[in-house]
Amino acid sequence: MTNDRRGFASDNQAGVDPEMMKAILAANQGHAYAYGEDEWTQLAIEEFHKHFGADCQVFFTFGGTGANVFALACLCRSFEAILCSRDAHLYHSECGAVENFIGSKVVPIETADGRLDIQAINGYLSWQNDVHASIPRVISITQSTELGTVYRPDEILALVEYAHQHGMTVHMDGTRLVNAAALLNCSLAALTTELGIDAVSFGGTKNGFLMGEAVIFPHSDAALSRNFSAIWKQSMQMPSKARFIAAQFLALFKDDHWLQNASHENKMAQYLAEQVSNIPEVEIVYPVETNAVFAKIPLDWIEPLVKVCHFHVWDSSTGLVRWMTNFDTQPEDIERFVGKLSSLSRVSVIPEKSMIL
Numbered sequence: 001m002t003n004d005r006r007g008f009a010s011d012n013q014a015g016v017d018p019e020m021m022k023a024i025l026a027a028n029q030g031h032a033y034a035y036g037e038d039e040w041t042q043l044a045i046e047e048f049h050k051h052f053g054a055d056c057q058v059f060f061t062f063g064g065t066g067a068n069v070f071a072l073a074c075l076c077r078s079f080e081a082i083l084c085s086r087d088a089h090l091y092h093s094e095c096g097a098v099e100n101f102i103g104s105k106v107v108p109i110e111t112a113d114g115r116l117d118i119q120a121i122n123g124y125l126s127w128q129n130d131v132h133a134s135i136p137r138v139i140s141i142t143q144s145t146e147l148g149t150v151y152r153p154d155e156i157l158a159l160v161e162y163a164h165q166h167g168m169t170v171h172m173d174g175t176r177l178v179n180a181a182a183l184l185n186c187s188l189a190a191l192t193t194e195l196g197i198d199a200v201s202f203g204g205t206k207n208g209f210l211m212g213e214a215v216i217f218p219h220s221d222a223a224l225s226r227n228f229s230a231i232w233k234q235s236m237q238m239p240s241k242a243r244f245i246a247a248q249f250l251a252l253f254k255d256d257h258w259l260q261n262a263s264h265e266n267k268m269a270q271y272l273a274e275q276v277s278n279i280p281e282v283e284i285v286y287p288v289e290t291n292a293v294f295a296k297i298p299l300d301w302i303e304p305l306v307k308v309c310h311f312h313v314w315d316s317s318t319g320l321v322r323w324m325t326n327f328d329t330q331p332e333d334i335e336r337f338v339g340k341l342s343s344l345s346r347v348s349v350i351p352e353k354s355m356i357l
Helices: 019-029 039-052 063-072 096-099 116-122 127-131 154-163 177-184 222-234 243-276 301-309 331-344
Strands: 057-061 080-085 106-108 135-142 171-176 199-202 213-217 292-296 314-315 320-325
Touching: 019 243, 039 057, 039 213, 039 243, 039 301, 039 314, 057 063, 057 222, 057 243, 063 096, 063 135, 063 171, 063 199, 063 213, 063 222, 096 213, 096 292, 116 154, 127 135, 135 154, 199 292, 243 331, 301 331
Parallel strands: 080 106, 080 135, 135 171, 171 199
Antiparallel strands: 057 213, 199 213, 292 320, 314 320
16 A cells, blocks of 8 residues: 655655665675675775764664664663653653663653753762662763754763763764754764764664664774674664665765755755744744754644644644654645645735745
């Protein structure tokens, strides 16, 4: 069964980027060594070295939750705590996977826009000397955040320096890292390894993959590598047919395809925000920096709108919704949706002219 309608619910709902599908089919020829010993994996790791540093270690995983759990298992133990934003995917959308697998406590911290800062974290450091409390060991930040906002390099560096000064490490959930890099017009390393991030979960599925993510550690160390490999296997994230994940990463990095897709997604979100800004009943809640638009709409609009285009209701009590753009979002998708929004408005709204890509 096919569905030609493109919605705004999630970048997980888009199909596979045609370039990724071509890469999978091209890799599906004959036999190849398993567990990352194949030529696709070796070539992909070379690409990661170009984008994240020549000394980085790379581990492929099946999905985002698995990537986060594996990365954090390498950074902390069961009696230690992971500090993150209350809005983080790690806290509210991973079904307690970290607690279940590692045993570590995930501590949610209130933030205004999804971004942690030193002031918000500072109050938890007293736990480090309390035998009754989980010891803060990891600060986990999401880039871009679940609210679509972006950490600037100086903000990340401040968190990293603070963490390291207090015996902690920093993990980045980079499922949408490419969108942040596109916004800031900087390299992937400039937002991660060059700033001292200790582990990065790098997104694939939300970037057009069939499946697959990567976990990146900035430094190569034989002893650590052996430990990380064991945790990788134990966490059930070691893919035997790694070539099919590697092939997609090769396609993602080729000719900066990641940047093309991310820039398009960000551009489509900006276009959507601009179009709905003409409708008085629609209130955009957070800055539109990447491919997410958060808005409050009248509650009685939700049902008729969902019939036109699927999207996520973030808070059904307030009418807060999230509209996500994808690599395949087109201006006509936005214009059709905004047309329905306009028809529900009490004010006559004339939609803007079609966008020219």
